[in-house]
Amino acid sequence: MLSDPIVALATPPGRSALALIRLSGRGAFDVAARALRPFRPEPPRTVHRVQVVHPATGEVRDDALAACFPGPRSYTGEDLVEISTHGGLLVPAAVVAALAAAGARPAAPGEFTRRAVLNGSGYQQEGGSYSADAASLCVDNVKAFPTVSTKVVVGAPGSG
Numbered sequence: 001m002l003s004d005p006i007v008a009l010a011t012p013p014g015r016s017a018l019a020l021i022r023l024s025g026r027g028a029f030d031v032a033a034r035a036l037r038p039f040r041p042e043p044p045r046t047v048h049r050v051q052v053v054h055p056a057t058g059e060v061r062d063d064a065l066a067a068c069f070p071g072p073r074s075y076t077g078e079d080l081v082e083i084s085t086h087g088g089l090l091v092p093a094a095v096v097a098a099l100a101a102a103g104a105r106p107a108a109p110g111e112f113t114r115r116a117v118l119n120g121s122g123y124q125q126e127g128g129s130y131s132a133d134a135a136s137l138c139v140d141n142v143k144a145f146p147t148v149s150t151k152v153v154v155g156a157p158g159s160g
Contacts, residue, residue, distance in 0.1 A: 002118065003078060005031045007099040008107035009092050016087035021095055022112055023081040023104055029068065032081045034102035041068040052085065052095045055102045061094040062086055076112055077121025 005025035011018070023032060033039040036050040045067060052061040065084040074080035085095050100106060 002115065005104040006107035006111055007031075007096055007104035008112070009096060010082075010112075011087075011092075013089060013092065019085050019087045019092040019095075021083045021085060021092060021099070022075075022107075023083070023099055024074070024076045024078050024107075024112060024115065025104070026078065027103065028079040028081055031099060031103040032066070032068070035098045036064075036066055036081075036083070039066075041070070044068055044070050044073075050083075052083065052098055054094075054098045061098050062091050064095070072119065072121055074121065076115040077119025078115060 003026040005023060005028045007021065007023045010020040010022045013019075029039075029041050032041075034055040035052055037053055038048075038050065040046075040048045047065050047067045050064050050066045052064050053059060054061060062085045064086075067082050069075070069080040069082070071078040071080070083095065085091050096106070
């Protein structure tokens with residue numbers, strides 16, 4: 001269960017020009033191949049223009065950009081696909097639904113970061129991996145609301 005393919009919106013939902021959707025786990029590239037046309041995992045870390053299609057109907061959900069990050073050299077330490085779609089509420093939701101229909105399950109809140117920590121991957125710090133302290137700071141930064149709180153978290157020891 002900790003390595004099954006997961007998918008989620010990585011940017012806040014709502015009004016925006018773009019949205020970023022993450023797909024990660026064992027079989028993530030297979031899931032992507034069922035929903036992205038064309039799917040090109042090579043060369044890694046290269047952005048390609050794709051169409052996102054619903055795997056059951058073939059209906060185009062969006063024109064997007066996709067980049068593949070083979071594990072262990074990815075945020076989660078697993079095979080990872082990042083898809084930049086048009087923003088708003090409907091298009092990102094349709095793309096996530098297409099990827100779920102292709103075989104990914106919706107990620108739980110914080111699951112990508114949890115996998116990064118468990119895999120000793122993610123934000124690589126010089127000479128080491130993503131520590132529990134760095135994970136805690138990441139969560140604190142995400143939860144920080146006022147600008148002052150964000151400045152405190154970003155300036156905290158071990159924050160990079």
